[in-house]
Amino acid sequence: MALAELHEVEFAYPGAERTLGPVSLALEPGEIVALLGPSGSGKSTLLRAFSGLVPHFHGGRFAGRAVVAGLDTRTSRPASLAGTVASVFQDPEDQVVMTIVANEVAFGLENLGTPPAEIWPRVERALADVDALHLWGRKTVELSGGELQRVCLASALALEPQLLLLDEPTSQLDPDAATLFLAAVARLGATVVLSEQRAGRVLELATRVLFVEHGRVLLDAPTAEARGWLAAHRPRWTDASVDSTQTSTRPGATVLRLRGVSHRYLPAVPLLDGVELELRRGEIVALEGPNGSGKTTLARISAGLLAPQAGTIERVGRAGYLSQDPGRYVVRETALAEVALAVGGHERRSQAALEAFGLGHAANRHPRDLSSGERERLGVAAVAVAEPDLLVLDEPTRGLDPDRKAELAAWLRAYADAGRAVLLVTHDRDLPADRRIGLCVESTQAPLGVPVAV
Amino acid sequence: MPSRAVSICAGVALSLAAWAALDPARGALAVLLAAFAVVAAGFAWLEGGTVSARDLTLVATLAGLAAAGRVLFAPVPGVQPVTVLVAGSGVALGPRKGFAVGAIAALASNFFLGQGPHTPWQMLAWGGCGLAAGLAKPLLRGRLAFAAATVALGFAFGAVMDVWLWYGFYPHTEAALLARLAAGVPFNVAHASGNLVLALVAGPELRRVLERFDRRSRTEVVWA
């Protein structure tokens, strides 16, 4: 018997057009389903329909029925489904309840009435599964983006659900952590629905693939068959490497030079130590490294938003910076006004910037009502519209589908070729760059915080 | 069960108040314990309600905003946005949540500004502001009425704070009471005028935002 079933489900958010459906599908126990589709196609909404959050939490118009482990979401509230279903949402920043990491992972277990003696061992196992045991007693507000995502994943794994819903769970994880986590998911033995933009890794694991577009399921097939379909119809989803045939023009004058930059938050925990970095006009440089190695810290220093404790910075011209969680910092009430902020309200330039990132249709929507990927692109547009000499983007591919990513890559190339420099913080090897620089952490062979060419 | 907890706490508070009246020498202890008991009754009342995750995070967020505002305004004696925010929450969300916002804001802000024997009294007084505003909701629709109410609540808040200090630690004479009240006048006037300005400037916007979120929290589902 199917573990979870959607039967002719249709859904519209309050005051909006239909976002989802009609969708019918059944999930068998033990299946690992990859949920693919462009940004804004309704992946997150589909996952919320399985957990009952759509429509109970969001309101709106709902037709059809969703049944999970015999419970109909029409009659069962999300909280009563919680033991059976566990979700990890797309934005880790917005789902942390407790102050201390261990208590955060225990929160769901306590709510569900887990016998007390089992709680700490399960917390420990879940944190170990995402290689985050070292974070046990840390404060959740001080974690880096990837560390926080690991904690959220552990919180869901600890519940040992029958149906695990993961919304872009590896978007901020370094490659090792992502591999480790996916292995833990496979071990779990639960039914898993996993939405992803970087399909490659997930297709190795998935037994079945769903491809969603405009709220409808275009493809529902076993992985082998799906690979063929994707190669034929959506080639970028199987081979995501963006072709960088355009080689960059010769690098020009220096825009940024860091010398001997050192910084740490806690005196006892070394972070950046004597970093040297130079960026020239026409260059795209990617900064990589494991979670918590100090990439965001270095990016903020480069953009002049954080003064390092030691070292010198020389920068020519203006710098623009997109933070790792741009959805958090929305200033205006419409997407257009948000972009216009940086250009003194210049509407035509703002509209053009929105179009460049495929958001022309969303100009008058509230930024909070956009999907996560749309919000990420809005953030890039809002920073790029002012055309700074140095553009620093922290994880800009978060939530971007392969087509959008290719567009972004092309746009960045043109931006750099026009005589400006780009510094990318990214785990995404598919995004082309002229140079890649890695930050290391203590345990690896290279000295700490010193960039090594990759 | 929680309603029993409410009545037990309230009963304890009443008997402590009686003790305070009968044995003025122990006034300090009796009124302090009575304040704790009333606050406990308030929280028990809160626990008794059907608090959804949405209500809980909304109340915590408003209290956190009020507390942060108070910390921000700390250098200006008397002036702070807590009373206006709490009264606004009471009007928009009702007496129960109004009380919660006020009491939690007082407790949370004192972690940054200093806990003291005034903490339970501030929790009680600001909780009371939210409760009163929630009960008087139909009267406080207009911008001016709301502003006037926050002025009155500002003075009432000051009076509560002055009177408990007097009863607990000063001689029980009229002269001492008057001296305490007089000493509080500058702060209370600053508090009330701050409330007036804030309520007039930000009141309508506050109401609009709060009511929007309250509406959104009562999600409507159309089952087709």
Next chain:
Amino acid sequence: MSPGPAAALLAAAGVAALLADRIWGVAAIALVLLVVCLRAPAQRRSVYLYGAISTGIGVLVLSPFLWSSPDGTVLWQGPTIPVVGPLDVTTTELAEAALNALRLTALALAFSAYALLLDHDRLVAAAGFARRSALAVALATRLVPSLERDAAGLAEAVRGRGVELHGARGYATLLSPLVAGSLERASSLAEAMEARGFGAGLPTRAPRPPWARADRLALAAVPVIVLGAALWL
């Protein structure tokens, strides 16, 4: 020491100060609490110590003038003022004022020691009853520094787009997005809580570390301190 027993011990000390009638008894309690407070880092404790001592001094200085005791030796005789009555200071009045001032200071120091030395987060986490209120208090308390960070983040996001903010007016424009943003986040947080079974049924609690010997001793000391103060001090 675990936060629960430590808080109980401080409460007992505060109550004892209010119950004791002998001035040296109250003074001893205040002194002990002061020593406890001095264990906190210097820059944090100064606000607390200043507050605790200044309200005490206010009581000590003002109250002798505000009532007239028939007995005791008159130390100073002033004019008679309408409403307040005759201004004079007698030894009885002074002793009474000193007692009340010390009581208030001791009580304030007990609260200060709580705020300075106990990890509030752990105490709230340890609260076995009133779980929802405790959670609301913890969330609200956490929001204060996080709002500060968000304000910095917003300012940074705006500066990252090359827009400079000038003066109070410039920063005031961030106020509305800050408030709206935190309310939005409250709603996302609620969604996450619901998805993790908040309010589903009867919750359990993860076991906390068992009470050490010191904790049990502290709890045993609570009634002793209170009774001792009521009977002998």
